[in-house]
Every structure is written in C-alpha cells, then in structure tokens.
Amino acid sequence: MENKTYPSTIILEIKSSLTGGLAVKNSPLSEYGIYLFNQGDNYRSYQMLGSHLINFNGENGVSFAVWAPHAKEVSVVGDFNNWNGNEHKMSRCGSSGIWKIFIPAIAEYTVYKYQITTSYGKIVLKSDPYAFFSEVRPNTASKVYSLENYSWNDHKWLEKKKHYNSYKSPMLTYEVHLGSWRRGTDGECLNYKDMANQLVAYVKEMNYTHIEIMPICEHPFDGSWGYQATGYYSVTSRYGEPKDFMYLIDLCHQNDIGVILDWVPGHFCRDDHGLRKFDGQPLFESDDPMLAENDEWGTTNFDYSRYEVKSFLISNAMFWLDVYHIDGLRIDAVANMLYLDYGKEDGDWKPNIHGGNGNLAAMDFLRHLNHVVFENHPNALMIAEESTSWPLISKPVYMGGMGFNYKWNMGWMNDMLKYMELNPVYRQWNHNLLTFSLMYAFSENYVLPLSHDEVVHGKKSLVDKMPGDYWQKFANLRAFYAYWMAHPGKKLLFMGSEFAQFIEWKYYDSLDWHLLDYPLHKKMHDYVRKLNKFYVEQNSLWEIDCDWKGFEWIDCSDYSQSVIALIRKTKHLQDFVIVICNFTPEVRYGYRVGVPLEGKYIEALNSDAEEFGGSGVRNIQDMITEKVAWHNQENSLVLTLPPLSTIYLKITGK
Secondary structure, three states, rough: OOOOOOOOOOOOOEEEEOOOOEEOOOOOHHHHHHHHHHHHOOHHHOOOOOEEEEEEEEEEEEEEEEEEOOOOEEEEHHHOOOOOOOEOOOEEOOOEEEEEEEEEEOOOOOOOEEEEEEOOOOEEEEEEOOOOOOOOOOOOEEEOOOOOOOOHHHHHHHHHHHHOHHHHHOOEEEEEOOOOOOEEOOOOOOOOHHHHHHHHHHHHHHHEEEEEEEOOEOOOOOHOOOOOOOEEEEHHHHOOHHOOOOOOOHHHHHHEEEEEEEEOEEEOOOOOOOOOOOOOOOOOOOOHHHHHHEEEOOOOEOOOOOOHHHHHHHHHHHHHHHOOOOEEEEEOOHHHHHEOOOOOOOOOOOOOOOOEEEEEEHHHHHHHHHHHHHOOOOEEEEEEEOOOOOOOOOOOOOHHHOOOOEEOOOHHHHHHEEEEEEEEHHHHHHHHHHHHHHHHHHHOOOOEEOOOOOOOOOOOOOHOOOOOOOOOOHHHHHHHHHHHHHOOOOEEEOHHHOOOOOOOOOOOOOOOOOHHHHHHHHHHHHHHHHHHHHHOOHHHHOOOOOOHHHHEEEEEEEEHHEEEEEEEEOOOOOOOOEEEEEEOOOOOOEEEEEEEOOOOEEEEEEEOOHHHHOOOOOOOEEEOOEOOEEEEEOEEEEEEEEEHHHHHHHEEOO
16 A cells, blocks of 8 residues: 555644643544544544533533544433433534533443434443443443542653653563552452552562553453453453553553553454444444454454544554553454454455455555554554465555564464473474574564463463473573573563563452472572663663564574573674573583673573572683684683573683
8 A cells, every 4th residue: 555644643632742641622532523523633533522521601510522424323321310310411523433422410430322223223232332431340321520630750761752662671571461460469459559669669679661561442341451442441340440550550651660451453353342343333343244243252343444443542642652652552363454364264355356355445454543643642552463475564655564663473473382392302303493584584673472472372471382391491481581681672571570470460360479488499489580670781682673684593503402692782893782591401611602802701690590599510710711713702711601501701801
C-alpha cells in the first residue's frame, strides 16, 4: 500500500490533561468531533463518547453517547430507572450513527447499560464500549466514573521523558500479571494501591527499569489473562478503581520505573454484553465471517477498514498514554492483524486485491496508529509482538515500515530455549541455534522476551526446561541469563523467573515466594539482582543495541566445546565487556581467548560463583594479556572456563 499522510491530532472541545483529569465543559459532543470520528481521525473520541459527569443548563448529571448506527432504538438503563428501557430513550445525532442523552441527577458510580433495539426488533443489553469503570465480574454493567481530580506527582519523570532515548538506554523489563504476582494472606488479589507499594519497591530493589503489565482492560474471564477484553477504556475492577491504578503508575514514575501496558487491538471476546454484534449487526467486526471470526482463539477480529473502529482503537492507545501516563504499549498478536491467513486453513480466508495474504486495512491502521502516537508522544514505546519475519516492523512509516520502534525477537527466544533444553552432549551439533540470531539481530530494533507464554501450557518453567539434575538446572539457567543479558536487544523477564519458580505459572494463585527460603532459589534471586545491576551500569550492554558497531564476535565457531566469545562495545575504545559462555559441564582449563586491547583484565561477573550457587571455579587473579595472536586479535588471554557458565571480563589498565 502507498504511504499516507495522516492528519494531525485534533484537540477537541474537551482537552486531555496531563494531570489525568478531563476538563469537562458543557457538553462532550461537538459537530467537528463527530465528523472526525466518522472519518477515522478522532484520536480522543473517549472525550465525547461514553458517560461523562457534566453540568448542562445549570443541572448536574451525566451525558451518555454511544455509536450504534444499525439500532432502531437505544436507551440507557440501570438501577436508577429499574432497568426500564422506556424511561431514558436516546436521540440520534444526525446520520453519524451516534446516540445521545443527558440524564440529570445521576451520580458517580451509577450502574448502567445500553438497551439496544436492533433493526429486526430484538432487544440486547450492552456495556458501554467507552466506559471508564465497570462492575466486578461476574457482573457486566458499566459504571459512571470521573477521571478528574487525581493529583499526579510524576512531573520530574514526565520532564525527564522528554529527553529520553530508549535506543541508547538500558531497558530491562519485569513482566507482571497483577492478579498472581502476590496475593494477600487470605488468597485474595491485592488491590492496586497495596500492590503498588510492594511491587514498586521490589522492582526497584531488583534493578529493573520498566514494568510491563499484562492486559488490564476489563475482561469477563480470568483465564483469558486479560487478552479477551470487553471494556477497552475500563481498568479492570478486580483490583480497585481507575484512580488506584493511576497511583500505581504514579509511584512507578516517582521511582524512575517506566510502565508498559500490554494492549490487544487485534481481537475481542464474544461475550454477549461486549462489542460483538454491538447493535445487532457486525459493527466493530467485519460483516465477512472470514475476516471477523477468530476460531483458533474463540474471539472476534476488529474491522480495520471501518473508520469509526480506527477512531475507537487509536483513541484507546492515546487514552492510556494521555490520561494514565503509560510510557508505552506492547501490541499483542500483530501477526494475527497483518495476515489474512493467520491461524486459518486453506479455504477459510480470501486473498487481498493483489492476491496476497496481507491485510491491507490492518497495515494502514498500524501505520496510522504509530504515526499518531509518535506525533503526540515522541518518546513512547510501541512494541510489536510480531512472531513472523514480516519486514520493517520497527522502521518508520516514512521508510515504508509499520512504524513501531521495537519488535519482540521470537526467533531468538525459540532458538535459545530449544538449545538450552538440550542435553549438553548434543549442543555441539546444534551450535547454530546459539549463533543464528546474529544473522538478523540488527534488521529490527528488538526486545528479547522470556515471557509468560513460555512458562504455561505444559512448556514448564524456565528452570525446569533446563536439563540435568537440580544443580545443573540452576547452572544452565544462570549461564543462559548472562548470555541473554549480553545479546543485543532490550530485555524482558516474566515474574517468578528471577528466583527460578519451579512450577508453571498459575494465573489464579500467587508466585511461590516461599522458594526464597531454599538456598539455590535465594542465590538465583541474588544473582539476577546483581546481573540486572551490572547490565544497567554497563553502557556497553545497551548503548549500541541496534547496530553492528555495538557487537563483535571473538569466536562463534567453537561448536565442539559449545563455547562462544563476544564483545559488547560503546563508541569509546576501552569501554567494552568480553563475554564467554561455556554451555557444557566440563571445566575448560587453559582456554585461550583473543582480546581487543593489551592490558590487565578482571573477571567482572561469573555465573558459577559460589555466592550464586555455582561450583566456584573462578579466575581470581588479574589476567595479563600475552602477545599471542588469537581469534584475529593481536593479544590474548589464557583463562579457565567454569562449567555451565557465562563470565564477563573487563579491562582495568595496562
């Protein structure tokens, strides 16, 4: 598709506030705002649709507005009118498809739904697609809620973010499912505030730079983990109110921790109260079942060709960034959006007008989305979970790319986990799994994920994937973590993996924090904390993540011993880290490694150190280079490689 120029963001009658509030005036609706919504160019449609506490003609009440173009009649129903659809019938806003009403004397927290009479006379009850708050499941009604009057205290963070360059900064992300990170003594979920006070302190102690929160849009089924949503503007009520969630984000920012939200614009759940056939006919989804139905996941795909759906989704992205101060979005299942045949059998999909399998409307939507986000939030993080080799995912729109600034490196993840699961005896025959990622490491801007998807559904936890006895499992994992930390790309680790949670993740229960009472788990926890700290403090591990200038192989060909050696660099000649991995349980004595500079080297970190639960094979003494050419270097070192280990070397002087 040709590159398009998208209109600049229009600030409507009701302006978004960096304080998190909405400066409500007399009416949320405006003719121009409605026009832009119908054109797909209203990027803050949440300011006019949904429910808003306003003063209209001197009366306090609530303005309701909903998009339902196929409806014969729409009413607002709730406890306030005994769910009687004859009491508060809405009126059409011309031919826009929008219905509106002002109801006086309704207070905050009022429970409501839209009663929609379809074109064929059926009555359906729907929750508000733009509601800011909802009932706690299993109830499904929306609640009137004001996002005003939260007093943010993250001004320093917002100012700092104006000058933030993620490409040249450490990015070490802790992925969290809020319902199962930690629970109360009664087994119940923590609320946002209690969770914030514990989680932020923990993440700071562990030296993570970011938290990625799994989807928190309102969803009916706990087992979907939030990936099958109904309320895209409604922070789930499972853990408290929207302002409580603001507090969590605010506290993160006060402690210099960025927040990334897992966002799902690809598909939505089929529950009757949600978006599916919202006004009796396909609306948010295509009227073509081949495009609409996602049978593999039991969900419904969005229709990206419909202008109002574009306004809905782009506004939602802006909503999280504007109102909640979210620092970035991880966009789930981008491949499901881009490919017409994703997860489908032959005969269940139709090619595009060019005969290909690309979803042209989705491509345009993603470019449009990223253009708008970066126009308004230049330093935002837009991270695509794209599991194929679709080109230019993380390249700008003007270069023909999709416009994201990062992409999850699923290839690296799959290769490395496959490699690490092998008995060390067989690793020499699969050395390519260890090194292949560097063939494409700089084709995109990558995040290296070790996410929730890898520790569920019989895949085992990360530590349990490792071969060998209990000690070897931990040794393998420590070596793997250190290689992961040194590999080009930003980093993401799922909660519990930092202390080697042994059983698979359970969304309905707390992590096994009691494991910290056991020595190997406690030492793994200490190791990850120190490894994280080393990463954050060493510019060479992140300053040049997206270019060959920041990486150099010393030796990638020692397959017979399952050893690799590499250098991570900065633009400064003496600022580098040498990384050597031994993925066998054999100690390698007298192992010679070429190094870039003559001088004295020290072992800066060793995954086999006794303090981390290792065997304690160390290079204790300072290592002096020898004038022996090796690995295409003029100088070399002779050292000992511990078993199942990764070591980091730093130069200390001549």
